[in-house]
Amino acid sequence: MSTQTPKPKQEQAKGWISWFARNTVAANLLMLIILSMGLITGMNMRTEGFPADAPRNVTITVNFEGASPEDVEEGAAVKVEQALNGLQGIKQIISTITADAAITTVQGIKDYPLAQLKSDIKDRVDAITSFPAQVESTTIALEQEERHVIYVQVMGGQDHATLKEASRRVRETLLALPAVSKVTTEGARASEITVELEEEKLRAYGLTFEEVARAVQGRSISLSAGTLQSDRGTLSLQSRNQAYFGSDLLETRIRVSPQGGVVRLSDVARVIDGFTEDAILSIYKGAPSIRLDVQLIGKDSITQTSDTVQAKLEELRAAPWMPEGLTLESWQDEAQSIRDRLALMSKNALTGMALVFVMLALFLDLRVAFWVALGIPVAFAGALYVMGPIGYDYSLNDLSTFGFIITLGIVVDDAIVTGENIYAHKRKHGGGVETAVRGALEVATPATFGVLTTVAAFFPLTTFSGDFGGSFKIIAVVVILCLLFSLVESKFILPAHLAHMDLHKASKNTAISRGWRKTQSSVDRAMQGAIQHLYLPMLRIALRYPLQAMMIFLASMIFTLGLLSHGIVKTNFFPNNDSSAVYMSVTLESGAPPALTAKVARQLEDSLIKAAENLQKDNGMTESPVSNYYVSSTKAESLLISVALIDGTSRAFGSGVFVDRWRAAAGLPETLPVGVQQMEIYADFDGVEDLHIRFGSEDPVVATSALAELQQHLSTMPELYDILTDLDKETLELSFELLPLGEALGLTNRDVITQIRNAVFGYEAQRIQRADEEVQVRVRYPENERNSVSDLSQIRLRTPAGGTVPLNTVVRLHQRETLLELKRIDGIRTVEISAKVNKDLSSVAALVANLEREVFPDLLAKHSGLTLSISGEAVEEKEATGQLSSGFVLALLMIYALLAIPLKSYLQPVIIMLAIPFGVVGAVIGHLVIGLPVSLLSFFGILALSGVVVNDSLVLVSRYRSNLDKGLVGDAALLDAGQARFRAVMLTSITTFAGLIPLVLETSEQAQILIPMAVSLAFGVLFATLITLFLIPVLLSLSAALSDTFLHHWFGTSKRRSAA
Helix, strand or coil: CCCCCCCCCCCCCCCHHHHHHHCHHHHHHHHHHHHHHHHHHHHCCCECCCCCCCCCEEEEEEEECCCCHHHHHHHHHHHHHHHHCCCCCEEEEEEEECCCEEEEEEEECCCCCHHHHHHHHHHHHHCCCCCCCCEEEEEEEECCCEEEEEEEEEECCCCHHHHHHHHHHHHHHHHCCCCCCEEEEECCCCEEEEEEECHHHHHHHCCCHHHHHHHHHHHCCEEEEEEEEECCEEEEEEEECCCCCHHHHCCCEEEECCCCCEEEHHHHEEEEEEECCCCCEEEECCEEEEEEEEEEECCCCHHHHHHHHHHHHHHHHCCCCCCCCCEEEEECCHHHHHHHHHHHHHHHHHHHHHHHHHHHHHHCCHHHHHHHHCHHHHHHHHHHHHHCCCCCCCCECHHHHHHHHHHHHHCCHHHHHHHHHHHHHHHHHCCCHHHHHHHHHHCHHHHHHHHHHHHHHHHHHHHCCHHHHHHHHHHHHHHHHHHHHHHHHHHHHHHHHHHCCCCCCCCCCCHHHHHHHHHHHHHHHHHHHHHHHHHHHHHHHHHHCHHHHHHHHHHHHHHHHHHHHCCCCCECCCCCCCCCEEEEEEEECCCCCHHHHHHHHHHHHHHHHHHHHHHHHHCCCCCCCEEEEEEEECCCCEEEEEEEECCHHHCCCCHHHHHHHHHHHCCCCCCCCCCEEEEEEEECCCCCCCEEEEEEECCHHHHHHHHHHHHHHHCCCCCEEEEEEHHHCEEEEEEEEECHHHHHCCCCHHHHHHHHHHHHCCEEEEEEEECCEEEEEEEECCHHHCCCHHHHHCCEEECCCCCEEEHHHHEEEEEEEEECCEEEECCEEEEEEEEEECCCCCCHHHHHHHHHHHCHHHHHHHCCCCEEEEECHHHHHHHHHHHHHHHHHHHHHHHHHHHHHHHCCCCHHHHHHCHHHHHHHHHHHHHHHHCCCECHHHHHHHHHHHHHHHHHHHHHHHHHHHHHHCCCCHHHHHHHHHHHHHHHHHHHHHHHHHHHHHHHCCCCHHHCCCHHHHHHHHHHHHHHHHHHHHHHHHHHHHHHHHHHHHHHHHHCCCHHHHCC
16 A cells, blocks of 8 residues: 655745735725725815916016106116126016016026025115115015915996995905905006196196195194103194095195185195096996905915805895995806816716726626725825825825826726736635735736836826926826825735635625626626637737738838828827817007097907807807906006806807807907907917017117017918017107206206106105005196197196296107017017917927028028027927927836846847837827827827836736746747736726726816827727737747847847747
8 A cells, every 4th residue: 555645735925915915904904094094185185276386486566656668677677687686596587667667577496495585685676775766666575376266246336436345345354264365356446536736727826736736745644743741641742634535635725825815725626536547447247347356375275265255255245234236246266167177087087987897897706806996996095195295295186186087997907917817826726815825926026017117107207397297297196106006905905805705605696696697707708709719810820920910010100100290180289178268358559548448348348249149049059158258457558358158068169169259250350449459369278379489689679670570571471360569569658858948947857757747647745544545645637638748738837936837838749659568588678479370271380490490590690689589389399399208218218127127138128118109009099089189298198108008018928938937939838928818908908998988088178188198098008908919929929039040148048938
C-alpha cells in the first residue's frame, strides 16, 4: 500500500493588499472614514460658477477737477509712473487717463506679496509733492476678489429724489446683512446745491462772480473757536451756521451799503437744491431705475448670500416706508446660475453613474458590479476631502464638477480589471480570501501603473497658466485626486469585499432576478460569441497580415487629417458658445448733449424690442426671448445696453442669431443713428477678443498716424467687422491764447483759466455732509449762458484793477480735436484698434499671419520709433499651443517611464504609446458626429486621452508577457492575451463612454464650454478599444519578428520570449 505525499500548504500572500483582504473590518472602516470625511467636506464646501481669479493688481486713482486728459496725463499719470520706477514686484504698469482722473493699475509679479507691494506703492505716491492744484484726491486700493451676487433694481416713478432715497435705504438694509460684503449703486445722480448767477443782475448790482462765491463760502460754516473757562466750567465756543439745504442760502448777505441797503443771494441768483448735471441714464425694462449690485469679497458662499438677500427683499417690498409706485426687482442672480449649472452637472453625473453601473451589471456578476461601482463614491469622497480646506481649498464650481464627470468611467477602470480578475479566479478555482488575493495581485502592477499613466496624462494640465490654461488646473487636480483614491479603493477595499463573496450562493428566485439573470446570460453569450466568432478570427487575420493591418490604421489617420485639412471638421480655437447675456456698447460724438444720448437710447431700445418680437414670432415662441434689459449711461458720450435672454433650452436659436437680428434692427452695419460714432453688439462668451493691435511711441503723433493707416487698410478686408479704434473717441478742445490787451490789463493765463473754469465748471464754495452723502455747493452761470462757444466769449473776466472785460476782447480761442481717453503702458503712450473676424471667411491665426507678412513691416519701417503688439485670440492660441506642446512632451515622458518600469523593457512602451496618435482619430470623428469644431478645449481632452488610451494596452501587454513566461510563443500568446483581456478592455471603454455621453449630448448653455473636452475623451476611448485589441497585438507581433533578426538586444529578454 503506497503512501500518498500530501500537497504542501500554499504560502499565504503578504503585503497590504493581503492584510486588508483578510481584515474586512479594517477595509470597511477605511471606506467609511473616506466616505464620511468627503461627505462632511462636500456639505460645507462653498459653491460658485467659474472660480474667480486671485487678485494681482494695485490701483492708484488720482481724481482731477476741470482738466483735459493731456493735463491729467502730465500732472498725475506721468508723475505716478516716474515715482514707481525701479520698485520691486511690478510686472506691468497701465494708466488710463480721462478728463476726470488718472487710473494707474500696477500688476504684480506672480506670488509677490500684494500687501507689501501696496505699502511700497503708497510710500512712493505719498512722497509726490508736485501734483497740480486741481487734484482733488488720491486713493490707493488693493484689488479684491469681488464676486457679483445679484442685481437689485429700484424702479418706477418719475421723481429721481424719491427713487434715490428709496435706493439708499434699500442699500443700507442690504449692507447690514452679515452675508453681504459690498453694494454699489449705479444710476443715482449725486446731490448738488447750485447757485446760478446771471451776468445782467451782477452788473446791475455792481457785483462780481468772485464776490458772490466768497459770500456763499463764508456764510455757511460750522467751526470751533476753542474753549473758555467760566464759573460754570469750560465753555465750548462754536459757530453753527452751516447750511444743509439750498433754501438755507437764500438769505445770505452779499453786500451791505453804508446806508443799510442789503443785497442778498436771492436778489442775484437762483439756488437749486438738486443733482449734478452728469448725463446719467438708468432705465430697466423701460422704467427709470437705480441699480444696486450686491457683491461678495472673499470666499463666502454666493448661494447663501443670494438667499439672504432675496428674503430681505421680500420684507422690503412690504415695508411701510416704501413709496407707492416703486418696485424692487432682482435679476442676474448668480446663485441661480450656479444652482442651474451644478444641477446640470449633478444630473449628468448621476446619469453617467447609473449608466456605468448598468454596464457593469450587464457584463459582471451583479454583486461584483455593485462593489466595483462603489469605488465611484469612495473616490469622489476622497477627492472632495482633499479639495476642501485641509488641502487645495477649492469650491464646488463648473470646473471641479466637470472633473468629477470626466472620472465617472475612468475611475472604475482599475476596479474593473481587479474585480473581473478576482471573479474569474473564484469561478475557476473556487476558494475565498486566498483566491481573491491571488486575483488582485496578478493584475495589481498593470492596473496600478495603468492608473498612474492616466494621472501622468492629466498632470501637465496642472502646470498650465493663462486665462484658459489656469482654469484646467482645477479639472486636472480633481481627476488626479479621484484616480489616486480609486487606487486606494481597488487595492485595499474591493478585494476584502469580493474575498467573502460566495459565487455558489443562490440569489432570490424572483421574477426580476430571473429576468436579470436571463439578460446577463444573453449578454455573456453575445460577448463570448463576439470573442470566438468575430474578434479572434479578425485578430488571426491581422496577425497573419500585419503590414496590411497597419495600413488600415494608417489610412484612418490620413482620413482624419483630410477631415481637418479640407474643413469638413472645422478648427476653431475659441468657438463662440451660446450665452444668455448680450450687450450693446455705443460711443457718441464728443460733446453730445444729454438729450441726444437719451434719444439714441430710446431708438436702440426700440430696435431691441423689435428684434425680440420678430424672433418670438418667427420661432413660434409663447414668450419673449428677452427676459430683462438695462440701459445705462454715466456720461453723455457712452451708452451700454445689457440684455438677459431666457435660458437656451427655452429658445430655438443661439445668442449669435439674436445678435445678428439686433444688429439688423439697429441699422448695422450700413447706418448708425445720428450722433453715434461707434456701435458694437456682442454676446458674452467669456472668451477673448478676435483681434487687438496696440501701437506705442514716445511721440503720440507717430502712433496715431500709424493707427489711422492700419484702420484704413483693415476697413477694406471683408473678413473683419466691428472695427473700433481709439481715434474714434475724440472730443473738441478749446485752448486759450492771452492777447496783448489782456496782458496790458494785468491778466495772466492762470487768471483767465481760473475764472473760466469757475464760470463754466463752477466754483466749489464748500462741501457739506448730508446723511451719508457729501454734497457740493457750486457757484456758476446758468446752463444757457455756458453751453456754446458764443456764450463762452461773452463771459466777463475781472481784471486786477477791479474792472471787468468780455472774454473775447482779451483772449483768442482755438479749437482742436483730442482723444477722450489716453492710455499708457509702462510709460509709453499707446493707441489701440480691435476688430471681430468672420470665421467663415478666415481664421484669426491666418489673418494675423497675413498682416505680419504684408502690412506690419511697412508700418514699422515708415514710422520711426513705433512699437507694435498684438493680443487677442491669435496670441492666446499661440500661448495655449506652446503650453499644449510642452505639456504633451511631459506627459509622454512620464507615461513612457511608467510603462517601462512594469514592462522592464525599453521598446515595448514605445509600441504601446504608438496607440496615442490613433486615439486622436476617434476624437476628431467624435467632433464630426456631434457637429463641433475642434477647439482649444478639444486639445486639452486629447492630451488627457493619451493616458487613458495606454491604460488598457498595458493590461493586455502584461498578460502577453505573462503568457511568454508560461511558455506560449508566437500568435498563441497574443491570441490568448486578447481573449483573456477582451472583456476588461471592452468594459473599461464602455463605462468611460457611458460616463461621459450624458454631457456630450447636453444642449444647455452651461455645458457648452466643457463638451469639446468630453467629446475628445469619450470618442477617443471608443476608438482606442480597436487600437488595444488589434493594433497593439499587430505591433507586438512585428516587434517580435524583428527582434529575432536585429533588435534582440533592445529587449534584454530570452530568445524564447522574443519568438513571439
